[in-house]
Amino acid sequence: MARLTLRLPDSLHDAMAALAEKEGVSLNHFVVYALTQATAAELAVRQRQQFEAMRTRYPQAQAEAALERLLDERPLGTRASPGGRGARRRRTPAA
DSSP: OOOOOOOOOHHHHHHHHHHHHHHTSOHHHHHHHHHHHHHHHHHHHHHHHHHHHHHHHSOHHHHHHHHHHHHHTSOTTOOBOTTSSOBOOOOOOOO
16 A cells, blocks of 8 residues: 655644544545545546547447447347346357
């Protein structure tokens, strides 16, 4: 694990320590949790922006065809149908 030394205002330290105590966790655990939440939120915003850019870049029919090709390449039983009715079943030849 990496170590990080921070300088922060006493008021912020006190507030975080109080929140950690209220949650019943150490200050270190609380800080890691808060930083994880902030990082995940930022990554989600960036991912949404990338998806929006892709959505406007390609015609819907082209995007759906590409998605269908990708889904057809997945292993048997892992593909959910667009209607949400479960995985597509492939027929196997009779022995």
